[in-house]
Amino acid sequence: MSLFASFTTNPTITINLNNQEGRLRKTIRVQGGDPIDLPVYSGNENVSGTVDISVPPGKKIEHQGVRIEMIGQTELYFERGNAAKFTTLVREFESAGTMTQSKTYPFEFSTEKPYESYSGMNVRLRYFIRVTITRNYSNCVKEQEFLVQNYANAATQAVNQDTAQQGIKMEVGIEDCLHIEFEFDKQRYHLQDVILGKIYFLLVRIKIKFMELAVIRREAAGVGPNSYNESENIVKFELMDGAPIKGECVPIRLFLSHLDLTPTYRSVNNVFSVKYYLNLVLVDEEDRRYFKQQEVVFWRRADEQSAVPLEGGQHRGLRMAPDRMVNV
Numbered sequence: 001m002s003l004f005a006s007f008t009t010n011p012t013i014t015i016n017l018n019n020q021e022g023r024l025r026k027t028i029r030v031q032g033g034d035p036i037d038l039p040v041y042s043g044n045e046n047v048s049g050t051v052d053i054s055v056p057p058g059k060k061i062e063h064q065g066v067r068i069e070m071i072g073q074t075e076l077y078f079e080r081g082n083a084a085k086f087t088t089l090v091r092e093f094e095s096a097g098t099m100t101q102s103k104t105y106p107f108e109f110s111t112e113k114p115y116e117s118y119s120g121m122n123v124r125l126r127y128f129i130r131v132t133i134t135r136n137y138s139n140c141v142k143e144q145e146f147l148v149q150n151y152a153n154a155a156t157q158a159v160n161q162d163t164a165q166q167g168i169k170m171e172v173g174i175e176d177c178l179h180i181e182f183e184f185d186k187q188r189y190h191l192q193d194v195i196l197g198k199i200y201f202l203l204v205r206i207k208i209k210f211m212e213l214a215v216i217r218r219e220a221a222g223v224g225p226n227s228y229n230e231s232e233n234i235v236k237f238e239l240m241d242g243a244p245i246k247g248e249c250v251p252i253r254l255f256l257s258h259l260d261l262t263p264t265y266r267s268v269n270n271v272f273s274v275k276y277y278l279n280l281v282l283v284d285e286e287d288r289r290y291f292k293q294q295e296v297v298f299w300r301r302a303d304e305q306s307a308v309p310l311e312g313g314q315h316r317g318l319r320m321a322p323d324r325m326v327n328v
Helices: 002-008 154-164 302-307
Strands: 012-017 025-028 036-042 047-054 061-076 084-099 103-109 123-134 140-149 168-174 178-184 188-190 194-204 208-221 228-241 249-255 265-268 272-284 289-299 315-320 325-327
Touching: 012 123, 012 140, 047 061, 047 123, 061 103, 084 103, 168 194, 168 289, 178 272, 178 289, 208 249, 228 249
Parallel strands: 036 140, 168 315, 188 289
Antiparallel strands: 012 047, 025 036, 047 103, 061 084, 061 123, 123 140, 168 178, 178 194, 194 249, 208 228, 208 272, 265 272, 272 289, 315 325
């Protein structure tokens, strides 16, 4: 009877992360699940804490070993159970034996975390601590997830700021019908930045009803035949209501700090990329839509880390399509 009890008794595992008071926390959306509130770490910050394993009074736990892991992996929602690990660190707490009383184990992982946490439409990149008590019949496992944000170092930030001074200027139009020129002050924006721009109407021979600007996130996930490309509108707002006249100038001012944005990601772990576009849309009185997209780059500025305690233009033609304006 006591042997049977030793196999069926389950300990309680609690993972306690250090320095949580005042730490930045963020809520993420996970496909098919409830929102999760998680602590945020920088990519070069140590992750430390303690693991409490509680054994019920008068019971014992026979095991084949106790270990802790820090894991970073990407998960494609359309390939369940096929996670790609890019970081795995293992520490052994106990070799095979019998646990008769509760224990506390300290831990610390000091490796660099190369990628940011991300939860998208088809892919998720996550970091977590996993504690495993290995047993003959069934293992006892506990996980604690945390978020990682990587901040630009001084050299990268200087390059981004220098490049940002190069604005975007482009003339677009439909021959003999519409000719507009739009300007944006930068090509690269940090996540607390403000997008400033102007739109000039040089020729207007169609009746425009309104004009709007959207920020679009485009996610590419997977490889080859198992790749998916999807877009979502982060924000959309009306720039103009009513018909413009020749010579009119419409100003643009869009604050980014309140938007749900990430930096631009390119080929993360060879699994996914995330790009952002400014999408300018004009709608005429017959509800035909004309639009033009321009890619912009978002990056995370170093001073955002303060929330974590401790440590020249071309002329392009446009043609109308049911939902988009494209180059000709």
